Amino acid sequence: MRAYLGNPNMNRTQCFLCRAARHDSALVQMSPWNEMAEIYRRGQLETDPIAVAYTLSRHFEFQIRQPANDNLKAGQVPVPELRAVDIYWHYKMHMLEASNELYNTIREIRSAEYLLIGDLRKPVIKADGKRGYSARKKIVPLLNMIWTQKRQYMSLKPERMAFHNPTYGLSVADVSAFANKNQNWQQINVEDYLSKETAKRAKVTQGSAEGGAKRSRSG
Numbered sequence: 001m002r003a004y005l006g007n008p009n010m011n012r013t014q015c016f017l018c019r020a021a022r023h024d025s026a027l028v029q030m031s032p033w034n035e036m037a038e039i040y041r042r043g044q045l046e047t048d049p050i051a052v053a054y055t056l057s058r059h060f061e062f063q064i065r066q067p068a069n070d071n072l073k074a075g076q077v078p079v080p081e082l083r084a085v086d087i088y089w090h091y092k093m094h095m096l097e098a099s100n101e102l103y104n105t106i107r108e109i110r111s112a113e114y115l116l117i118g119d120l121r122k123p124v125i126k127a128d129g130k131r132g133y134s135a136r137k138k139i140v141p142l143l144n145m146i147w148t149q150k151r152q153y154m155s156l157k158p159e160r161m162a163f164h165n166p167t168y169g170l171s172v173a174d175v176s177a178f179a180n181k182n183q184n185w186q187q188i189n190v191e192d193y194l195s196k197e198t199a200k201r202a203k204v205t206q207g208s209a210e211g212g213a214k215r216s217r218s219g
Contacts, residue, residue, distance in 0.1 A: 004050050005085035010093075016082055017090040032063040037167050040091055044103055053088035060087070091168075099158030099169035106153050113146045 012018055020033075036059055043052030065079045072078060092104060120143070121133040158164050 002085075005053065005088060006083070008083075008085045008089035010089070012094055015086065015090055015094055016080055017087070018094055032059070032067075034167075035063065036060065041168055044099075049088060049092070049107075050084075053084040053091075056087045057082060057084035095168065096163050097169050098161035098164035101163075102153060102156055102158050102161070106150065109146060109150050109153065113143070113150065116143050116146060 009015070036056055039056055039059060040052060043049070043055065060082050065081065068079045091100065116139055120135055120139050122136045124132055124134050126132045158169055159166070
């Protein structure tokens, strides 16, 4: 995360998103905040958290900060700039929401899984002198434990857990809607592509037939 976004401000008392409800800040319309929550919520399914944080930083700048500061009233504190890394840190560390916690836990389990798989193969020299690989037996029980935990966490339903917030949290319905949306998109585009290709082929076939007919008549 730091390699892409930099170092976050870990002081929660200075997090603007944690303090956004303070009465002396600029008045902000609710719709951009709701859109920000939707981008975050859908982004958990569709893309990497770092990419989502960058998208949210641009949304915050152009849809929230600039419009609010353009309409400041007397005594109101301007909305400060918000870096992508601070948005990332807020959603990852400052929010106590069931599906967010579950999502982060599963990602950490997967990271551990990939590290173990990377260390599973041990280079060896075979009896015939050729190089090869063998499994590190000590890692196999750890992998089995990781896979068991992964299955357990993947079977949990966040909407049934404490602190689930439907504004920010994922649910089984979100997954279904996302899958259906993409299936519909794929189906529409496949049909469009096939219809265009069919039309092209029909024109080529028709042109070839007309050209053959003209050549027959001229011969």
